[in-house]
Protein backbone atom coordinates (compact mmCIF):
# COMPACT_ATOMS: atom_id res chain seq x y z
CA UNK A 41 0.00 0.00 0.00
CA UNK A 42 1.07 3.58 -0.59
CA UNK A 43 0.04 6.06 2.09
CA UNK A 44 -1.17 9.40 0.81
CA UNK A 45 -0.51 12.72 2.49
CA UNK A 46 -4.11 13.12 3.64
CA UNK A 47 -3.99 9.82 5.51
CA UNK A 48 -5.90 7.96 2.80
CA UNK A 49 -4.43 4.98 1.04
CA UNK A 50 -4.36 3.82 -2.52
CA UNK A 51 -3.36 0.40 -3.68
CA UNK A 52 0.07 -0.36 -5.05
CA UNK A 53 -1.63 -1.19 -8.34
CA UNK A 54 -2.97 2.35 -8.63
CA UNK A 55 0.47 3.80 -8.14
CA UNK A 56 2.19 1.37 -10.48
CA UNK A 57 -0.27 1.47 -13.37
CA UNK A 58 -1.51 5.03 -13.75
CA UNK A 59 -3.44 4.36 -16.97
CA UNK A 60 -5.29 1.23 -15.92
CA UNK A 61 -5.63 -0.40 -12.51
CA UNK A 62 -4.33 -3.88 -11.98
CA UNK A 63 -6.69 -6.28 -10.27
CA UNK A 64 -9.37 -8.69 -11.39
CA UNK A 65 -11.66 -7.38 -14.13
CA UNK A 66 -14.66 -9.49 -15.07
CA UNK A 67 -15.71 -9.55 -18.76
CA UNK A 68 -19.48 -9.58 -18.32
CA UNK A 69 -21.68 -12.17 -19.97
CA UNK A 70 -24.73 -10.65 -21.64
CA UNK A 71 -27.76 -12.27 -19.96
CA UNK A 72 -30.76 -13.01 -22.16
CA UNK A 73 -34.36 -13.14 -20.94
CA UNK A 74 -36.69 -16.05 -21.77
CA UNK A 75 -37.95 -14.14 -24.84
CA UNK A 76 -34.38 -13.83 -26.13
CA UNK A 77 -33.97 -10.12 -25.45
CA UNK A 78 -31.01 -8.64 -23.52
CA UNK A 79 -31.97 -8.65 -19.83
CA UNK A 80 -30.52 -5.35 -18.62
CA UNK A 81 -31.89 -5.84 -15.10
CA UNK A 82 -30.08 -9.17 -14.76
CA UNK A 83 -26.91 -7.60 -16.14
CA UNK A 84 -27.12 -4.81 -13.58
CA UNK A 85 -27.60 -7.23 -10.67
CA UNK A 86 -24.76 -9.43 -11.87
CA UNK A 87 -22.47 -6.40 -12.24
CA UNK A 88 -23.19 -5.27 -8.66
CA UNK A 89 -22.70 -8.81 -7.37
CA UNK A 90 -19.27 -9.13 -9.03
CA UNK A 91 -18.13 -5.82 -7.55
CA UNK A 92 -19.47 -6.89 -4.14
CA UNK A 93 -17.24 -9.95 -4.46
CA UNK A 94 -14.15 -7.81 -4.96
CA UNK A 95 -13.70 -7.29 -8.70
CA UNK A 96 -11.70 -4.15 -9.50
CA UNK A 97 -13.59 -3.53 -12.70
CA UNK A 98 -15.99 -4.81 -15.33
CA UNK A 99 -15.61 -5.25 -19.06
CA UNK A 100 -18.67 -4.75 -21.25
CA UNK A 101 -18.70 -6.31 -24.71
CA UNK A 102 -15.60 -8.48 -24.29
CA UNK A 103 -15.63 -11.75 -26.21
CA UNK A 104 -17.56 -13.15 -23.25
CA UNK A 105 -20.37 -10.62 -23.84
CA UNK A 106 -21.10 -12.02 -27.35
CA UNK A 107 -20.79 -8.56 -28.96
CA UNK A 108 -20.88 -9.95 -32.51
CA UNK A 109 -24.38 -11.29 -31.83
CA UNK A 110 -25.76 -7.99 -30.48
CA UNK A 111 -27.24 -5.22 -32.61
CA UNK A 112 -26.09 -1.60 -32.06
CA UNK A 113 -29.00 -0.78 -29.71
CA UNK A 114 -28.27 -3.87 -27.61
CA UNK A 115 -24.57 -3.02 -27.46
CA UNK A 116 -25.50 0.47 -26.31
CA UNK A 117 -27.84 -0.97 -23.64
CA UNK A 118 -25.08 -3.24 -22.32
CA UNK A 119 -22.53 -0.41 -22.27
CA UNK A 120 -24.90 2.05 -20.59
CA UNK A 121 -25.92 -0.51 -17.96
CA UNK A 122 -22.34 -1.43 -17.09
CA UNK A 123 -21.33 2.26 -17.13
CA UNK A 124 -24.10 3.16 -14.68
CA UNK A 125 -23.03 0.45 -12.24
CA UNK A 126 -19.35 1.33 -12.51
CA UNK A 127 -20.13 5.01 -11.95
CA UNK A 128 -22.20 4.21 -8.84
CA UNK A 129 -19.51 1.95 -7.48
CA UNK A 130 -16.45 3.95 -8.59
CA UNK A 131 -15.21 0.87 -10.43
CA UNK A 132 -13.20 0.74 -13.62
CA UNK A 133 -15.27 0.21 -16.77
CA UNK A 134 -13.67 -1.16 -19.91
CA UNK A 135 -15.59 -1.56 -23.16
CA UNK A 136 -14.70 -3.98 -25.93
CA UNK A 137 -14.20 -2.41 -29.36
CA UNK A 138 -14.73 -5.33 -31.64
CA UNK A 139 -13.87 -4.43 -35.20
CA UNK A 140 -10.90 -5.11 -37.45
CA UNK A 141 -11.43 -1.85 -39.32
CA UNK A 142 -9.12 0.89 -38.06
CA UNK A 143 -11.44 3.76 -38.96
CA UNK A 144 -14.43 2.05 -37.31
CA UNK A 145 -12.38 1.34 -34.16
CA UNK A 146 -11.39 5.02 -33.99
CA UNK A 147 -15.06 6.02 -34.32
CA UNK A 148 -16.10 3.62 -31.54
CA UNK A 149 -13.41 4.95 -29.21
CA UNK A 150 -14.46 8.51 -29.95
CA UNK A 151 -18.00 7.52 -28.92
CA UNK A 152 -16.66 6.05 -25.66
CA UNK A 153 -14.97 9.37 -24.88
CA UNK A 154 -18.45 10.93 -24.94
CA UNK A 155 -19.87 8.58 -22.29
CA UNK A 156 -20.78 10.33 -19.03
CA UNK A 157 -18.32 8.16 -17.07
CA UNK A 158 -14.67 7.50 -17.92
CA UNK A 159 -13.81 4.14 -19.39
CA UNK A 160 -11.02 2.25 -21.07
CA UNK A 161 -11.25 0.41 -24.39
CA UNK A 162 -10.27 -3.21 -24.96
CA UNK A 163 -9.10 -3.26 -28.57
CA UNK A 164 -8.20 -6.55 -30.23
CA UNK A 165 -5.29 -6.87 -32.59
CA UNK A 166 -7.03 -6.47 -35.98
CA UNK A 167 -8.31 -9.93 -36.79
CA UNK A 168 -8.73 -11.83 -40.05
CA UNK A 169 -6.91 -9.21 -42.14
CA UNK A 170 -3.52 -10.38 -40.80
CA UNK A 171 -1.59 -7.09 -41.18
CA UNK A 172 2.16 -6.92 -40.57
CA UNK A 173 3.29 -6.09 -37.03
CA UNK A 174 4.09 -2.57 -38.34
CA UNK A 175 0.46 -2.43 -39.49
CA UNK A 176 -0.68 -3.44 -36.01
CA UNK A 177 1.37 -0.59 -34.49
CA UNK A 178 -0.10 1.85 -37.04
CA UNK A 179 -3.61 0.62 -36.14
CA UNK A 180 -3.15 1.38 -32.44
CA UNK A 181 -1.42 4.69 -33.16
CA UNK A 182 -4.48 5.73 -35.18
CA UNK A 183 -7.13 4.58 -32.69
CA UNK A 184 -5.38 6.06 -29.64
CA UNK A 185 -4.95 9.39 -31.42
CA UNK A 186 -8.72 9.46 -32.04
CA UNK A 187 -9.52 9.79 -28.31
CA UNK A 188 -6.39 10.48 -26.25
CA UNK A 189 -8.36 10.42 -22.97
CA UNK A 190 -9.55 6.81 -23.40
CA UNK A 191 -6.85 4.39 -22.22
CA UNK A 192 -6.50 1.48 -24.61
CA UNK A 193 -5.83 -2.11 -23.56
CA UNK A 194 -4.35 -4.17 -26.41
CA UNK A 195 -6.13 -7.52 -26.68
CA UNK A 196 -3.49 -9.98 -27.88
CA UNK A 197 -5.26 -13.22 -28.71
CA UNK A 198 -3.64 -14.77 -31.79
CA UNK A 199 -5.77 -17.91 -31.80
CA UNK A 200 -8.81 -15.71 -32.42
CA UNK A 201 -7.20 -12.95 -34.52
CA UNK A 202 -4.79 -14.91 -36.72
CA UNK A 203 -2.05 -12.35 -36.01
CA UNK A 204 0.83 -13.02 -33.61
CA UNK A 205 2.32 -9.97 -31.87
CA UNK A 206 5.70 -10.54 -30.25
CA UNK A 207 7.21 -8.74 -27.29
CA UNK A 208 9.30 -6.36 -29.39
CA UNK A 209 6.09 -5.07 -30.99
CA UNK A 210 4.29 -5.04 -27.63
CA UNK A 211 7.03 -2.74 -26.32
CA UNK A 212 6.46 -0.41 -29.31
CA UNK A 213 2.72 -0.44 -28.52
CA UNK A 214 3.42 0.30 -24.85
CA UNK A 215 5.36 3.39 -25.91
CA UNK A 216 2.32 4.85 -27.69
CA UNK A 217 0.55 7.55 -25.70
CA UNK A 218 -2.86 6.16 -24.77
CA UNK A 219 -1.88 2.48 -24.67
CA UNK A 220 -2.18 1.57 -20.98
CA UNK A 221 -1.80 -2.19 -20.97
CA UNK A 222 -2.31 -5.52 -22.65
CA UNK A 223 -4.62 -8.47 -22.17
CA UNK A 224 -2.15 -11.23 -22.93
CA UNK A 225 -4.00 -14.31 -24.17
CA UNK A 226 -1.60 -16.26 -26.34
CA UNK A 227 -2.70 -19.73 -25.25
CA UNK A 228 0.58 -20.48 -23.45
CA UNK A 229 3.23 -19.14 -21.13
CA UNK A 230 5.49 -18.50 -24.10
CA UNK A 231 8.95 -16.94 -24.34
CA UNK A 232 7.56 -13.52 -25.32
CA UNK A 233 5.23 -13.39 -22.32
CA UNK A 234 8.00 -14.45 -19.94
CA UNK A 235 10.34 -11.79 -21.37
CA UNK A 236 7.63 -9.13 -21.18
CA UNK A 237 6.83 -9.91 -17.55
CA UNK A 238 10.51 -10.11 -16.64
CA UNK A 239 10.97 -6.50 -17.71
CA UNK A 240 7.58 -4.83 -18.19
CA UNK A 241 7.49 -1.31 -19.64
CA UNK A 242 7.03 1.17 -16.73
CA UNK A 243 3.38 1.87 -15.95
CA UNK A 244 2.17 -0.67 -18.52
CA UNK A 245 -0.36 -3.17 -17.10
CA UNK A 246 0.21 -6.72 -18.34
CA UNK A 247 -3.04 -8.56 -17.64
CA UNK A 248 -3.65 -12.29 -17.81
CA UNK A 249 -6.22 -12.96 -20.50
CA UNK A 250 -6.25 -16.76 -20.71
CA UNK A 251 -8.01 -18.27 -17.73
CA UNK A 252 -6.04 -21.50 -17.69
CA UNK A 253 -2.72 -19.63 -17.69
CA UNK A 254 -3.78 -16.80 -15.36
CA UNK A 255 -2.31 -18.34 -12.17
CA UNK A 256 1.03 -18.78 -13.97
CA UNK A 257 1.03 -15.22 -15.31
CA UNK A 258 0.12 -13.82 -11.90
CA UNK A 259 3.04 -15.78 -10.44
CA UNK A 260 5.29 -14.08 -13.01
CA UNK A 261 4.05 -10.66 -11.89
CA UNK A 262 1.05 -9.87 -14.10
CA UNK A 263 -0.86 -6.83 -12.82
CA UNK A 264 -4.16 -8.70 -12.79
CA UNK A 265 -6.46 -10.38 -15.24
CA UNK A 266 -9.52 -10.08 -17.44
CA UNK A 267 -11.03 -13.49 -16.87
CA UNK A 268 -14.45 -14.91 -17.69
CA UNK A 269 -14.14 -17.63 -15.06
CA UNK A 270 -13.85 -14.86 -12.44
CA UNK A 271 -17.67 -14.76 -12.67
CA UNK A 272 -17.61 -18.09 -10.83
CA UNK A 273 -14.81 -17.48 -8.31
CA UNK A 274 -14.33 -13.73 -8.05
CA UNK A 275 -13.12 -13.69 -4.47
CA UNK A 276 -10.71 -16.54 -5.09
CA UNK A 277 -9.08 -14.76 -8.02
CA UNK A 278 -8.78 -11.60 -5.94
CA UNK A 279 -7.20 -13.61 -3.13
CA UNK A 280 -4.82 -15.28 -5.56
CA UNK A 281 -3.57 -11.92 -6.82
CA UNK A 282 -3.27 -10.63 -3.26
CA UNK A 283 -1.36 -13.74 -2.18
CA UNK A 284 1.21 -13.29 -4.95
CA UNK A 285 1.57 -9.59 -4.17
CA UNK A 286 2.05 -10.38 -0.48
CA UNK A 287 4.56 -13.14 -1.20
CA UNK A 288 2.28 -15.76 0.34
CA UNK A 289 3.53 -18.43 -2.04
CA UNK A 290 2.14 -21.58 -0.42
CA UNK A 291 -1.38 -20.25 -0.51
CA UNK A 292 -0.96 -18.77 -3.97
CA UNK A 293 0.28 -22.05 -5.44
CA UNK A 294 -2.47 -24.12 -3.84
CA UNK A 295 -5.20 -21.72 -4.87
CA UNK A 296 -3.75 -21.28 -8.35
CA UNK A 297 -3.90 -25.03 -8.88
CA UNK A 298 -7.56 -25.21 -7.97
CA UNK A 299 -8.42 -22.18 -10.12
CA UNK A 300 -6.62 -23.72 -13.09
CA UNK A 301 -8.96 -26.68 -12.76
CA UNK A 302 -11.98 -24.41 -12.69
CA UNK A 303 -10.73 -22.44 -15.71
CA UNK A 304 -10.11 -25.60 -17.73
CA UNK A 305 -13.63 -26.80 -16.97
CA UNK A 306 -15.14 -23.39 -17.77
CA UNK A 307 -13.47 -23.43 -21.20
CA UNK A 308 -14.21 -27.07 -22.07
CA UNK A 309 -16.76 -25.73 -24.56
CA UNK A 310 -16.78 -22.34 -26.34
CA UNK A 311 -16.78 -19.33 -24.01
CA UNK A 312 -19.17 -18.09 -22.56
CA UNK A 313 -21.47 -21.10 -22.85
CA UNK A 314 -20.23 -22.95 -19.77
CA UNK A 315 -19.94 -19.82 -17.64
CA UNK A 316 -23.52 -18.91 -18.53
CA UNK A 317 -24.67 -22.46 -17.75
CA UNK A 318 -23.16 -22.31 -14.25
CA UNK A 319 -24.42 -18.77 -13.58
CA UNK A 320 -27.91 -19.89 -14.55
CA UNK A 321 -27.67 -23.01 -12.37
CA UNK A 322 -26.66 -20.72 -9.50
CA UNK A 323 -29.73 -18.55 -10.14
CA UNK A 324 -27.59 -15.51 -11.01
CA UNK A 325 -28.88 -15.02 -14.58
CA UNK A 326 -32.38 -15.83 -15.89
CA UNK A 327 -31.36 -18.23 -18.69
CA UNK A 328 -28.24 -19.95 -19.95
CA UNK A 329 -29.10 -18.83 -23.49
CA UNK A 330 -26.41 -17.87 -25.96
CA UNK A 331 -26.91 -16.65 -29.50
CA UNK A 332 -25.95 -18.48 -32.69
CA UNK A 333 -23.47 -19.50 -33.85
CA UNK A 334 -22.87 -20.52 -30.22
CA UNK A 335 -24.88 -23.44 -28.88
CA UNK A 336 -25.62 -23.88 -25.18
CA UNK A 337 -23.06 -25.86 -23.21
CA UNK A 338 -23.78 -29.52 -22.59
CA UNK A 339 -25.18 -30.41 -19.15
CA UNK A 340 -22.03 -32.48 -18.53
CA UNK A 341 -19.75 -29.47 -19.10
CA UNK A 342 -21.86 -27.26 -16.86
CA UNK A 343 -21.91 -29.90 -14.12
CA UNK A 344 -18.13 -30.36 -14.34
CA UNK A 345 -17.50 -26.61 -13.97
CA UNK A 346 -20.02 -26.36 -11.13
CA UNK A 347 -18.17 -29.20 -9.38
CA UNK A 348 -14.97 -27.12 -9.48
CA UNK A 349 -16.82 -24.20 -7.89
CA UNK A 350 -17.88 -26.60 -5.11
CA UNK A 351 -14.31 -27.88 -4.76
CA UNK A 352 -13.19 -24.30 -4.15
CA UNK A 353 -15.87 -23.84 -1.51
CA UNK A 354 -15.11 -27.22 0.13
CA UNK A 355 -11.39 -26.59 0.30
CA UNK A 356 -11.92 -23.27 2.02
CA UNK A 357 -11.47 -25.20 5.26
CA UNK A 358 -8.20 -26.91 4.31
CA UNK A 359 -5.03 -25.46 5.87
CA UNK A 360 -3.37 -24.55 2.56
CA UNK A 361 -6.37 -22.68 1.24
CA UNK A 362 -7.96 -21.56 4.48
CA UNK A 363 -7.84 -17.83 4.05
CA UNK A 364 -8.08 -17.83 0.29
CA UNK A 365 -10.91 -19.79 -1.17
CA UNK A 366 -14.37 -18.40 -0.66
CA UNK A 367 -15.61 -18.82 -4.26
Ligand SMILES: O=C(O)C1=N[C@H](C(=O)O)C[C@H](O)C1
Pocket residue numbers: 067099101102103104105249250251266267268269311312
Ligand atom coordinates in the same frame (compact mmCIF):
# COMPACT_ATOMS: atom_id res chain seq x y z
O1 LIG B 1 -14.33 -11.48 -22.91
C1 LIG B 1 -13.14 -11.51 -22.63
O2 LIG B 1 -12.50 -10.47 -22.47
C2 LIG B 1 -12.49 -12.80 -22.50
N1 LIG B 1 -12.48 -13.58 -23.49
C3 LIG B 1 -11.65 -14.69 -23.59
C4 LIG B 1 -12.13 -15.60 -24.67
O3 LIG B 1 -13.32 -15.85 -24.77
O4 LIG B 1 -11.30 -16.08 -25.43
C5 LIG B 1 -11.54 -15.40 -22.29
C6 LIG B 1 -11.22 -14.48 -21.18
O5 LIG B 1 -11.54 -15.10 -19.99
C7 LIG B 1 -11.92 -13.19 -21.22
